[in-house]
Amino acid sequence: MDSPPNSPPDGPAVIEEAPREPILTLPAALTAYIILLAAIHLRVLLPPDIENWIIDVFGFIPKRYDSSLLNLDIPGGTGAKVWTFVTYSLLHANLTHLGFNVLWLLPFGSALARRFGTVRFFLFLAVTAAAGALAHLLTHEHAVAPMIGASASVSGAMAAAIRFAFVRGSFLSFSRADADTAAKVPALPLSRALREGRVVAFLAVWFGVNIIFGIGALGIETEGASVAWQAHIGGFFAGLMLFALFDPVPRLRGDAADASSRDISTRI
Template sequence: MDSPPAQQPLPLPSEPPREPILNLPGALTAYVALLAVIHLRVLLPPDLEYWTIEVFGFIPKRYDATLLAAPFPGGTGAKVWTFVTYSLLHANLSHIIFNVLWLLPFGSAVARRFGTARFFLFMAVTAIAGAFAHLVTHEHEIAPMIGASASVSGAMAAAIRFAFARGGFLSLRRGDADAAARVPAQPLTRALRDPRVLAFLGIWFGINIIFGIGSIAVGNEGASVAWQAHIGGFFAGLLLFSLFDPVPRRVPAPAEPN
């Protein structure tokens, strides 16, 4: 008499994969790491540390064409690269932490959507827009402006173009992070009619105009807030988003003939 076949052990239920607590896209991780490495310049002797601000910070007086124009370290080259490099410098640890904390939720979504190359180019373009806004409103200013807040503001503006769409990371119906970052964006005219977007814009502009939180201009008399640069970066992110967005727009289905 044959013995009964041995019972096979029942498979154990597989545990659902655990999401990392801080699951940042590679592009944003690289950007934050770049800011952190550059911030190590604060360990330099004070004279050399401030020299890095003069060479790589954005100084409106550098573009003064009058006879009273003062020479600055960096020469002609600094008139070009400081439109971007100022955004990689920070005054102190609290300054860089503040910018990174704002960047984590919004920059993550934008970095997932754009990919590395587009994300870094976008951050550079919004930094340039912030520098132009600061230059127009601070002509002849000698205090260097530093800080990533213009780029952070641009990332926030880009994010709201798709954040409130169905399935977006600020909508009530959310999927995983990658899917939420790839939902089709709203047209700008429709986004500006969304009450949630308008409420976000009102709060953001109110904070920046009234309190001036963010980017810092370092001068001899202390620090002041370069809130105009935030607004320049924000408008650039809002208006130029479509030039960087690789996700196709949702095309409405054609209406059937009666």
């Protein structure tokens, strides 16, 4: 008996499955950065004298720049006065310190790496690290203790990301697109972004937490180390103000910016 005209042929049916999205996808640049931080942290397995030498040579020490101390003996020499503005950000005190920075970097750094691309992303991290070191130097000019940690770069990434994070379709909006599209939405001009409720609220909470750190209301000092909150603020300001220099996505202008602004406002 022949099959009906529109019936499927005899034999097992083949069911095509929809492609599955990975549970967690990270851009290659961010993945490489996290692996780099983890690999460098393996220095804790070295003998203490070698580990201390690494921190002295690559950590940021404000006293290194004190010209009044002619007999100051800090490893690294003149070169360390240059490279430590960035290299300090690749060192961490312990796994908790490293994990905390990576945790905050995952959402903001992921969006930024997708938006900037590898070269811009790494250059941006270096610039915000240097800005954090400069802020620390200006407020701790006689400090001997090394400053280490990626917090200034993480703060810079957070600041840069909020320039577009709340725009419709971006990763913190209520109508988010896929990760790549969400990272490429046009950013609002800085002057307009600073008038948006959710951006202002984010800034208030972020600065409030850092001020609390600064006055010591949150006791998070461990192993003789304290939070370099001035470096956080330096990196944050650099990320907020220098974002446009790195951003390859054209800005929203005129009526488009107004429309996007109204969209954000109606969704608060």
